[in-house]
Amino acid sequence: DTAVSQTPKYLVTQMGNDKSIKCEQNLGHDTMYWYKQDSKKFLKIMFSYNNKELIINETVPNRFSPKSPDKAHLNLHINSLELGDSAVYFCASSQKAVNYGYTFGSGTRLTVV
Amino acid sequence: AQSVTQLDSQVPVFEEAPVELRCNYSSSVSVYLFWYVQYPNQGLQLLLKYLSGSTLVKGINGFEAEFNKSQTSFHLRKPSVHISDTAEYFCAVSERGYSTLTFGKGTMLLVSP
Numbered sequence: 001d002t003a004v005s006q007t008p009k010y011l012v013t014q015m016g017n018d019k020s021i022k023c024e025q026n027l028g029h030d031t032m033y034w035y036k037q038d039s040k041k042f043l044k045i046m047f048s049y050n051n052k053e054l055i056i057n058e059t060v061p062n063r064f065s066p067k068s069p070d071k072a073h074l075n076l077h078i079n080s081l082e083l084g085d086s087a088v089y090f091c092a093s094s095q096k097a098v099n100y101g102y103t104f105g106s107g108t109r110l111t112v113v
Numbered sequence: 114a115q116s117v118t119q120l121d122s123q124v125p126v127f128e129e130a131p132v133e134l135r136c137n138y139s140s141s142v143s144v145y146l147f148w149y150v151q152y153p154n155q156g157l158q159l160l161l162k163y164l165s166g167s168t169l170v171k172g173i174n175g176f177e178a179e180f181n182k183s184q185t186s187f188h189l190r191k192p193s194v195h196i197s198d199t200a201e202y203f204c205a206v207s208e209r210g211y212s213t214l215t216f217g218k219g220t221m222l223l224v225s226p
Contacts, residue, residue, distance in 0.1 A: 004156075033213075041151075041201055043216040056213060090156060101147055102214060104156035 003027050006091050006105035013081055014113055021076045021108045023091030030095055031055075032074035033102065034066060037088040049074050081112045115140040115206045117217035125223045128196055134189040134220045136178075136204030146187040147205040147214065148178055157203065163187060174198070199224045 034046040047066040048056035092102040149157040161172025168180040204217040
C-alpha cells in the first residue's frame with residue numbers, strides 16, 4: 001500500500017494546455033502539501049491544506065489552483081502551462097504538528113514543451 | 114522566518130570512508146530539524162529528526178546527526194558509506210508550532226568504489 005500516491009508520474013504537455021496532478025494519502029494525516037522541485041533540486045512549498053482548508057498559499061501564479069475534496073486528497077490544477085512550470089511536483093502529508101515529519105509521494109515530473 | 118543553508122552542493126567520497134554533510138539554520142525561535150534523502154527519481158524519505166532532548170540523533174541506514182544550538186548547526190554524519198548511499202540529502206527546519214518545512218538546497222553525496 002502506497003502511503004502517498006501521485007498520478008501521473010510523468011506528464012509531457014504543450015504550452016498553453018491545462019493539466020491536473022492528483023494526490024492521495026492513506027495515512028489519516030490532517031495536512032497535505034504541494035512542493036515544487038526545480039531543475040537545481042531546490043524544494044519550495046506551494047500550498048498547504050489542513051482538513052480541506054487552505055492554510056498556506058505561497059507566492060504562486062494564480063494559474064495554479066489546489067483543490068482538496070476531502071482530507072485524504074489534494075489535487076493540483078495548472079492552467080495555461082508555461083515552459084517555466086517544468087519541474088517535479090511533490091505531494092506530501094503530515095500530522096498537523098510537524099513532529100513526525102512529512103511523508104512524500106514519489107513526484108510528478110512535468111515537462112512543458 | 115526560518116532558513117537553511119547547506120554549504121556543500123556536492124560531496125564526493127570513497128566507499129567505506131566517513132562523511133559529514135553540513136547544515137546550518139537560521140531562526141528566531143525554537144525549531145525542529147530534519148534530514149531527508151532523495152534517491153534518483155524517487156520522493157524524499159525521512160532519515161532522522163531532532164525535536165528535543167539528546168542532541169545526538171540516530172536515524173536509518175547508519176546515519177546520525179548532532180544538533181548544536183550555539184552554532185545553529187545540524188550536521189549529518191556516517192562513519193562508513195556505501196555505494197548505495199549515493200543520493201541527494203536535504204536538511205529541513207520547522208519552527209515549533211508550525212507545520213511547514215523549509216528545505217535547504219540539498220547536498221549530492223557521490224560514493225565511488
